[in-house]
Each structure stands twice: as C-alpha cells, then as structure tokens.
Amino acid sequence: xxxxxxxxxxxxxxxxxxxxxxxxxxxxxxxxxxxxxxxxxxxxxxxxxxxxxxxxxxxxxxxxxxxxxxxxxxxxxxxxxxxxxxxxxxxxxxxxxxxxxxxxxxxxxxxxxxxxxxxxxxxxxxxxxxxxxxxxxxxxxxxxxxxxxxxxxxxxxxxxxxxxxxxxxxxxxxxxxxxxxxxxxxxxxxxxxxxxxx
Amino acid sequence: xxxxxxxxxxxxxxxxxxxxxxxxxxxxxxxxxxxxxxxxxxxxxxxxxxxxxxxxxxxxxxxxxxxxxxxxxxxxxxxxxxxxxxxxxxxxxxxxxxxxxxxxxxxxxxxxxxxxxxxxxxxxxxxxxxxxxxxxxxxxxxxxxxxxxxxxxxxxxxxxxxxxxxxxxxxxxxxxxxxxxxxxxxxxxxxxxxxxxx
DNA sequence: CCAAAAGGCGAACGGTCGTGCTTTTATTGG
DNA sequence: CCAATAAAAGCACGACCGTTCGCCTTTTGG
Numbered sequence: 001x002x003x004x005x006x007x008x009x010x011x012x013x014x015x016x017x018x019x020x021x022x023x024x025x026x027x028x029x030x031x032x033x034x035x036x037x038x039x040x041x042x043x044x045x046x047x048x049x050x051x052x053x054x055x056x057x058x059x060x061x062x063x064x065x066x067x068x069x070x071x072x073x074x075x076x077x078x079x080x081x082x083x084x085x086x087x088x089x090x091x092x093x094x095x096x097x098x099x100x101x102x103x104x105x106x107x108x109x110x111x112x113x114x115x116x117x118x119x120x121x122x123x124x125x126x127x128x129x130x131x132x133x134x135x136x137x138x139x140x141x142x143x144x145x146x147x148x149x150x151x152x153x154x155x156x157x158x159x160x161x162x163x164x165x166x167x168x169x170x171x172x173x174x175x176x177x178x179x180x181x182x183x184x185x186x187x188x189x190x191x192x193x194x195x196x197x198x
Numbered sequence: 199x200x201x202x203x204x205x206x207x208x209x210x211x212x213x214x215x216x217x218x219x220x221x222x223x224x225x226x227x228x229x230x231x232x233x234x235x236x237x238x239x240x241x242x243x244x245x246x247x248x249x250x251x252x253x254x255x256x257x258x259x260x261x262x263x264x265x266x267x268x269x270x271x272x273x274x275x276x277x278x279x280x281x282x283x284x285x286x287x288x289x290x291x292x293x294x295x296x297x298x299x300x301x302x303x304x305x306x307x308x309x310x311x312x313x314x315x316x317x318x319x320x321x322x323x324x325x326x327x328x329x330x331x332x333x334x335x336x337x338x339x340x341x342x343x344x345x346x347x348x349x350x351x352x353x354x355x356x357x358x359x360x361x362x363x364x365x366x367x368x369x370x371x372x373x374x375x376x377x378x379x380x381x382x383x384x385x386x387x388x389x390x391x392x393x394x395x396x
Numbered sequence: 397c398c399a400a401a402a403g404g405c406g407a408a409c410g411g412t413c414g415t416g417c418t419t420t421t422a423t424t425g426g
Numbered sequence: 427c428c429a430a431t432a433a434a435a436g437c438a439c440g441a442c443c444g445t446t447c448g449c450c451t452t453t454t455g456g
Contacts, residue, residue, distance in 0.1 A: 002423085002424085002432080002433095003422080003423065003424090003432080003433070004423095004432065004433065007433080007434090020313075021313040022313070023223070023310060025221070025223045025224075026223075028412085028413070028414090029413080029414065029415090030412070030413075030414090038434070038435090039434065039435045039436070040414090040415095040435095040436095041415085041416085041417090041434075041435065041436070041437085042433070042434035042435060042436095043434090044414080044415070044416095045433075045434075046433090048415095049414085049415080050413095050414060050415090102313045103312065103313065107309060108309055108310075108312070108313075110309075110369060110373050111305060111306055111308075111309030111310065112221060112306075112309065112310065113373065114301065114306070114368070114369070114372035114373040115218075115219040115220070115300045115301065115306075115372060125373075126373060126374060129369075129373060129374060130374065133374075156378075156382075157382055157385055157386070160366050160370060160379075160382040160383075160386065161362075161363075161366070161386050161389075163366045163369065163370075164359075164362030164363050164364075164365055164366030164367075164386065165359075165362050166362075167362055167365035167366055167369060168358050168359070168361045168362030168365055169362075170312070171308060171312070171327075171361065171365060172358060172361075174312035174313060175308050175311065175312040175323075175324060175327060176324060176327060176328065176331075180354075181358075184354075184355055184358040185358075187355055188355070188358065188359050188362065191359075191393065195389065195393065200402080200403095200453085200454085201402080201403070201452085201453065201454090202402065202403060205403080205404090226442080226443070226444090227443080227444065227445090228442070228443075228444090236404075236405090237404065237405050237406070238405095238406095238444090238445095239404075239405065239406075239407090239445085239446085239447090240403070240404040240405060241404090242444080242445070242446095243403075243404075244403090246445095247444080247445085248443095248444060248445090
C-alpha cells in the first residue's frame with residue numbers, strides 16, 4: 001500500500017467518526033483536513049468531489065460494520081444463538097464500543113437521507129440497509145429450519161421488528177440519555193424471541 | 199393578530215415543512231426567504247438569530263403534533279381505543295397525510311441532534327420526545343386500570359416498544375420505500391397489544 | 397386623515413463552503 | 427543517488443451562510 005492509499009484510508013476512518021456524530025452534513029472538507037493535519041486541497045485531491053468522499057465513507061462504514069459486527073456474529077451457531085450474537089454486537093456498535101463514537105453510523109445517515117433526492121450516496125446507504133435487513137431475515141429463517149422458531153413466523157416481519165428495537169434503543173440512549181435504554185432493548189428482544197419460539 | 203405575527207406564523211409553517219424533509223441543517227434563511235417571497239433581512243427580523251428560528255420551528259411542530267395527533271386521539275375512549283387512535287394518527291402524521299410532507303418532523307430532527315452538544319434547540323426536541331413517551335406510557339397505564347391490559351405490564355417498556363415500531367415504519371417507508379411498511383407496522387402494533395392483553 | 401410605529405427591503409460584512417489551478421515537497425524504482 | 431512520479435501545500439475563485447444597518451413602505455391607532 002503506497003503512501004497515498006494509506007492516508008486515504010486514515011482520512012476515511014476519521015471521516016466515519018465525524019459522520020457518526022455530526023452526520024453527512026457535518027462532514028466538511030475543511031474540518032476533516034484540520035483533524036488530519038492536512039491542507040484542504042491536499043485532502044481534496046484524494047477524492048475528487050465531495051460526493052465521492054461521501055460515497056467512500058459510507059462504504060468504509062459498511063466495511064467496518066461487516067468486519068466488527070456481522071462477520072464475528074456469523075461464527076456463532078446457526079439460528080437463535082447467531083441472532084443473539086448479532087443483536088449483542090449491534091448494541092455495542094450502537095453505543096460506540098465497537099468503532100465509532102457517535103453511535104450507529106447508519107442510524108444517523110439513514111434519517112438524514114430518507115427524504116433526500118436519489119443519488120449515489122443515498123443509493124449506497126439504502127443498499128447497506130437492505131443488506132442488513134436481509135441478513136436479519138435470513139438468520140431468522142435459518143432459525144426456523146433449525147427448529148428454534150415457529151415455521152409460520154414471518155422472517156421479514158421479524159427483521160422489521162428488531163430494527164424497531166434497535167432504532168428505539170438508539171433514540172433512547174443517544175437523544176434521551178435514558179439509563180434504562182439497554183435494559184429496555186434487551187427486554188424487547190427477548191419478548192420477540194419468546195413470541196417466535198416453538 | 200397583527201401583520202407581523204401573521205407572517206411569522208406563515209414562515210414557521212413553511213419552515214416546519216422544510217425541516218421535515220431537509221432537516222434542521224437544511225433550513226436556511228435564504229431558502230426560507232425565497233419560498234416565502236421575502237427578503238432575507240425581512241425574514242430574519244422576525245427571529246433575531248438562527249437559533250431562535252430553530253427553536254420556534256420546533257415549537258410550532260410540537261403544536262401541530264398536539265393539534266392534529268394528540269388532541270383528537272384523546273377524545274377516543276380511555277385505554278386501548280385511545281391507544282389505537284393515537285397509533286393510527288401517528289402513522290398518518292408519519293406519512294405526511296396530516297401535516298408535513300417529509301414524514302415525521304421529530305424523527306428527522308431527533309436523529310440529527312442525538313449527538314449534538316447541549317443547546318436550546320436540542321433541549322426543546324428532547325422535551326417534546328419525553329412528553330410523547332410519557333403520553334404513550336400514561337395511556338397504556340390507563341388501559342391497565344380500565345382492565346384492557348395485564349396489570350403486570352410495564353407502561354414504559356410499552357412506550358419504548360411502540361416507539362420502535364414507529365421508527366422502523368419511518369425507516370422502512372421513507373428510506374427503503376417498502377410498500378409493505380404500513381402492514382408491518384400494524385402487524386407489530388397488534389402483536390404488542392396482544393401480548394399486553396389480559 | 398395623519399403621525400407614529402411596525403414591517404420589509406437592499407446592500408454589505410466576515411466566514412466557510414466546495415472546487416480549480418500551480419508550485420513545492422516526499423516517495424519511489426532503476 | 428537521481429530522475430520520475432506521487433502527494434501535499436498554497437492560493438484564489440464564486441457561492442452561500444448568518445448577521446447588521448440604514449432606508450423605504452405599509453399598517454395602525456387616535
């Protein structure tokens with residue numbers, strides 16, 4: 001890896017941190033240059049437009065998520081244990097233990113882009129969110145064939161439900177600073193599992 | 199109402215629409231002046247800083263929410279029917295039928311401010327969100343004393359759960375454009391009620 | 397109807413934004 | 427070690443940001 005790619009990677013890591021707390025809108029080239037102790041133009045040269053920087057940082061965040069949340073969770077046994085592991089890691093991802101200081105990167109960015117006009121950045125975020133939904137549904141489906149969950153349970157509804165729990169957790173812990181947020185999230189998760197169990 | 203207050207009110211209505219789609223960050227004085235066919239300085243004079251404009255628009259949105267969602271719902275019979283009415287109206291509020299084109303004003307703004315430093319705007323949003331959570335919990339509590347729900351159910355957990363359903367609905371419908379989003383939300387809501395029923 | 401007050405406009409300010417250029421400095425391969 | 431190449435800096439630009447101020451126009455109360 002040449003010097004260029006090295007700085008580029010470092011810039012993207014810092015950018016992901018910025019976005020997780022300040023949103024895509026708070027990610028500014030000048031600010032990022034300051035943080036990296038680089039000149040605006042020097043940093044700018046690595047991406048050739050702001051949009052490309054944004055796309056790159058979304059992709060970096062997706063990598064980080066795959067690397068620290070998804071991949072480790074996939075090593076747990078299929079079905080319910082894997083679901084538990086994924087949930088657990090997602091909670092830690094959300095509260096900043098695993099990577100980014102501002103909680104879930106995608107929670108911030110999703111809300112920011114939900115009514116935005118179509119574009120490369122939005123598309124990339126949508127695709128990451130779809131992937132995550134599919135992942136949840138698929139793991140749940142596996143749980144059905146493993147005999148952990150009722151065969152008539154709806155995996156996509158389950159994915160919808162658990163996403164709600166996680167969004168509500170993010171909301172309660174980040175915005176409302178509710179100390180019971182994690183307990184509430186775990187309680188809700190257990191209730192979902194109980195309702196799906198055979 | 200003098201001419202001044204009249205324009206001010208109209209400006210705030212338009213501002214709320216802008217914020218619901220573009221976020222607080224997308225609310226710019228120049229843009230708002232254009233939309234209102236007013237000069238920047240003329241508009242600015244009504245608020246005397248951007249922060250005061252932001253606080254005012256959050257307050258206006260809270261009024262709108264109370265007027266179109268909360269107050270009508272409170273006229274339904276206590277307990278479960280009231281909860282249903284509130285949920286139903288909140289869904290319509292979220293998809294823009296009731297007021298603002300960009301879906302739930304507070305869903306956008308909450309995510310934007312969750313990691314922001316303390317300030318009047320953030321405080322006002324937090325207080326509105328707390329109020330809404332308390333409202334949900336209280337209506338649920340009433341449902342317990344009316345005998346609709348199990349006495350050992352936890353109203354605050356219920357408020358957490360339902361907020362998750364609504365956030366997931368917002369996410370699915372706005373960002374992912376999932377046509378089944380509303381069905382999923384209603385299914386999830388019914389499941390929550392079923393679990394809480396005697 | 398007229399004076400006083402309120403509302404609105406136009407121009408200008410210092411800043412920051414994203415984005416080009418050209419030049420200087422580091423890195424690298426032969 | 428030196429030439430070729432890559433990376434970073436410096437500087438300038440037009441656009442828009444929030445904000446101020448002085449002037450004009452409209453509304454209002456007596």
